[in-house]
Amino acid sequence: MTVGIDKIGFYTPQQYLDLIDLAHARQVDPNKYLIGIGQQQMAVADLDQDIVAMAANAAEEILTTADRQEIGLLIVATESGVDQSKAAALFVQELLHINNNIRALEIKEACYGATAGLQFAYDFVSLYPNQKALVIAADIARYGLQTAGEVTQGAGAVAMLVSKNPHILALEKESIYQSQNAGDFWRPNYSQQALARGKYSEELYLQMFTQIYQQADSVISKESLAALLFHIPFSKMGRKALQTLKTKISDVDYQRLLSRFEKSIIYGQTVGNIYTGSLYLSLLSLLENDDSLQDNERIALFSYGSGAVAELFFGHLQPHYRDYLNATEHRQLLDERQRLSVAEYEAIFKKQLVTDGSCQLIIPVRAAQHYLKKVDQHERFY
Ligand code: CAA
Incomplete structure (x- = not known):
């Protein structure tokens, strides 16, 4: 029996900043960003796409009804968690209608978390071959406006379904x-x-x-x-x-x-x-x-x-791993994104959720299937 990645889902917010625009605004030679850093654009997450929403959006595209019944372990790995106590995986479990007989948790170790998640998933499926594990990596990289790290920001989520006899990559x-x-x-x-x-x-x-x-x-x-x-x-x-x-x-x-x-x-x-x-x-x-x-x-x-x-x-x-990828959908997701001006990006960057317990409704500009709808009494609702 082999164990590994059976399916891979991906989601990124539907707006981006072109790094040539950022270079002009920061009075930097664009080649520093394009060649020196090696990046062209970066995804920008608005308030409606926190890591829970992005995680659910990334996984939604790969899960069948049967998968949702067979998952026994759900891990969300993130550096950008939305709660100090409650695991993001619990919100995601509900959004994805995954059965209740699972272990659901969050893993943190900077950019390594999803690899830990994948290794735990490997062990889990090796032990319980009739169950599957869903590992989702979701993050918003934020260094701050006009910092050295600004050009290395981004946002998105990758979801991996781990199973026995996987279709994409046997680990x-x-x-x-x-x-x-x-x-x-x-x-x-x-x-x-x-x-x-x-x-x-x-x-x-x-x-x-x-x-x-x-x-x-x-x-x-x-x-x-x-x-x-x-x-x-x-x-x-x-x-x-x-x-x-x-x-x-x-x-x-x-x-x-x-x-x-x-x-x-x-x-x-x-x-x-x-x-x-x-x-x-x-x-x-x-x-x-x-x-x-x-x-x-x-x-x-x-x-x-x-x-x-x-x-x-x-x-x-x-064998035939290409048949199990969603390349067309992923290219479309990237191609259809809206280009932001630097001023729009900066305005989004400065937005904050209320922290005083009052109710704040979030109106998404370009709605994804899952999004943060409001915060109320310090709780998030999707
Ligand atoms: N044309 C071409 N190249 C140019 C150029 C130009 N006009 N001007 C500058 N460059 C090159 C520089 O020569 C340099 O190249 P090398 O790295 O090959 O020497 C490169 O552009 C970067 O320029 P600087 O050396 O001036 O570096 P900086 O002060 O702009 O900072 C950075 C770059 C350190 C990566 C910064 O963006 C940063 O702190 N990023 C966040 C931290 C990070 O991502 N670290 C990575 C390792 S940690 C990790 O991987 C975990 C994680 O995800 C955070």
């Missing part, structure tokens, strides 16, 4: 992981914006990748890799990590990984950083944009969450 049991207490990126409970030691965070990412990749040498053969995917806070970060291998692997292998890498960043370059979901958006981007991958090929995924935890794990593409 391998063994993986390599590392944790250490580090102050590269964090967000105090009282802050809506992340704080980052930007350059240090890049160094630590590369350091942990190098160490884990070396460790993997003795544990797992990497020669057969068709692709190596990265957590992509911005595409230049993944490119830098890949470049560390240039002198370590053959040119043929490097060129193959590089061409697959280019396909893996297509979606992320227009969505921006979605923290926990970024690695899985890279996976989706590769699968939906690369015509050269073959069934049964082996891919590696490098997950990094500041703070910091990193993990390298592997999977095999399943």
Whole structure:
């Protein structure tokens, strides 16, 4: 029996900021953002699309009625939780009409959370093969207006249904992981914006990748890799990590990984950083944009969450996996987004939900199936 990703859903808010517009507004050479950072656009979430709404929207497209009955574990991984106590998964469970006989919880470890969720899901399905697990990564990356990190913001959610004999990616049991207490990126409970030691965070990412990749040498053969995917806070970060291998692997292998890498960043370059979901958006981007991958090929995924935890794990593409993707719908979702002016983006960025217990109705500009309708007496209603 194999266990892994059976279906992948994706959602991103229906409005974006073009980074050339942002560069002009911030009086920066646009090539810094386009080439130096490697990003083109970033998704902008309005108040109606918090992580609960985005998580439900991402999962809605992949779940059949039977799936909703068979799910026994629901994990929402996020850095942008809506409650200090109650798991976002409970709101999502109700919105998606998932049965009550489940474990539902939220996982937090910066951008690594969904990888932890996926590993727990793997163990769960291995133990209970007749049940499925739904893992959703949903985040809004916020650094603040006119900060160094501003250009690396974004918003979106990726939902993965994990089952036995999966249709897309069978996961391998063994993986390599590392944790250490580090102050590269964090967000105090009282802050809506992340704080980052930007350059240090890049160094630590590369350091942990190098160490884990070396460790993997003795544990797992990497020669057969068709692709190596990265957590992509911005595409230049993944490119830098890949470049560390240039002198370590053959040119043929490097060129193959590089061409697959280019396909893996297509979606992320227009969505921006979605923290926990970024690695899985890279996976989706590769699968939906690369015509050269073959069934049964082996891919590696490098997950990094500041703070910091990193993990390298592997999977095999399943026969006819393309038949189980929603590439057309995802391209349409991205193509139909509305372009915001910098002034509109800044106005949305400054919006706040009331915190005094009064009732605030949220009127979505472009309604998705699931959205935050109001807050009242400090509670959210969808
Ligand atoms: N044309 C082309 N390139 C240009 C350019 C131009 N006109 N002007 C500048 N550049 C290049 C620079 O040379 C630099 O390239 P290298 O990184 O290859 O040296 C790049 O653009 C960035 O410019 P700066 O060095 O001036 O960096 P910055 O002060 O603008 O900050 C950043 C960049 C540190 C990434 C910042 O955006 C940031 O803090 N982001 C948030 C933190 C982050 O994402 N860290 C990633 C690792 S942590 C992680 O992965 C977890 C997570 O999701 C947060």
